[in-house]
Amino acid sequence: MRSRINLLDKLPFTATAIAHPNIAFIKYWGNRDDALRLPLNSSLSMNLAGLETRTTVRFDKSLNTDSLSLNGVLQDGAGLTRVAAFLDVARKLAVEAKLLGPKGLGLFAHVESVNTFPAGAGIASSASAFAALAMAVNGALGLNLPEAQLSRLSRLGSGSASRSIPTGFVEWHAGQDDESSYAESFAPPEHWDLVDMVVIIDQGHKQVGSSQGHPLARTSPLNDLRVAGVDERLRVCKEAILARDFEAFAWATELDSEWMHAVMRTSTPSLRYWTARTETVLWQVRYWRQKGHALCTTVDAGPNVHVIGTQDELDFALPALKALPNVIDVIVAKPGAGASLV
Ligand code: DP6
Numbered sequence: 341m342r343s344r345i346n347l348l349d350k351l352p353f354t355a356t357a358i359a360h361p362n363i364a365f366i367k368y369w370g371n372r373d374d375a376l377r378l379p380l381n382s383s384l385s386m387n388l389a390g391l392e393t394r395t396t397v398r399f400d401k402s403l404n405t406d407s408l409s410l411n412g413v414l415q416d417g418a419g420l421t422r423v424a425a426f427l428d429v430a431r432k433l434a435v436e437a438k439l440l441g442p443k444g445l446g447l448f449a450h451v452e453s454v455n456t457f458p459a460g461a462g463i464a465s466s467a468s469a470f471a472a473l474a475m476a477v478n479g480a481l482g483l484n485l486p487e488a489q490l491s492r493l494s495r496l497g498s499g500s501a502s503r504s505i506p507t508g509f510v511e512w513h514a515g516q517d518d519e520s521s522y523a524e525s526f527a528p529p530e531h532w533d534l535v536d537m538v539v540i541i542d543q544g545h546k547q548v549g550s551s552q553g554h555p556l557a558r559t560s561p562l563n564d565l566r567v568a569g570v571d572e573r574l575r576v577c578k579e580a581i582l583a584r585d586f587e588a589f590a591w592a593t594e595l596d597s598e599w600m601h602a603v604m605r606t607s608t609p610s611l612r613y614w615t616a617r618t619e620t621v622l623w624q625v626r627y628w629r630q631k632g633h634a635l636c637t638t639v640d641a642g643p644n645v646h647v648i649g650t651q652d653e654l655d656f657a658l659p660a661l662k663a664l665p666n667v668i669d670v671i672v673a674k675p676g677a678g679a680s681l682v
Pocket of ligand 1: 366467
């Protein structure tokens, strides 16, 4: 009889994967179940090409604890704890699939992760981080999970990471439970030549991260109203993307961002991510759209503004955005692919 140890020895113990961050047009804010990251609503996003997280995971019998290096710096504290908890889920899956014997729960890993985009740029790194980690772990342990299950797995690390697994334009179905809450692609990256111009006006770290913010959503009197209207905004936004209808897309995207920030501000404690600089960019882009430019805005849990436009607006918008007061940099990203093994 083949022993489990033999099987364990045969596993490809190391794998490298890349994943891109994504920008949500219809936002995820608040969970029905915080531990499982089952969201209050379905959300919709586009992966961001050119920006990536590259992660190598190495399971090694000689290690006696999990370790994490981020951009070359060994981590401890909350970041490591979150990754170790994620690795526990993956180890459990491998044991359940009999890829590892029961002792596999004590098979530790070293994770090495590098981002090509700057920290504090208003681009959530947890999405690409956990998508790349899920993909790498899947390869290293030989789990062989199909895309929907990979999306579910990365969701347990970070909700928005579920949307960085499939390619291009993606919908995360809120679902009813762990099994039905996953993301899938509804259009490839080349479907529509949109660009995300991330206008960086503040490089400081956000005061309250998304994970701490989600549980506060239910304290807002506006939360139920936001959730009641989100399916309709998602339907309009998705149809607008499929029809390449910028006007309808801009309406749904801007309104949805406004709703999320209204809930954030009216939560207890109140979360206020926009600054005066944020407002300046929002007003400016609104003005340009009134003048006929295909540009709109969306803002995540921070002050920086994602200006979304069609590719043919880039020649006008990029220098114009860079020339605005207090703009530190503008990062340009086109629609991107899903996560993949290297
Ligand atoms: C404002 O996915 O970062 O970017 O699940 O706790 O990791 P965790 O939260 P996260 O939340 C993203 C919030 C958002 C909106 C969005 O991307 O949909």
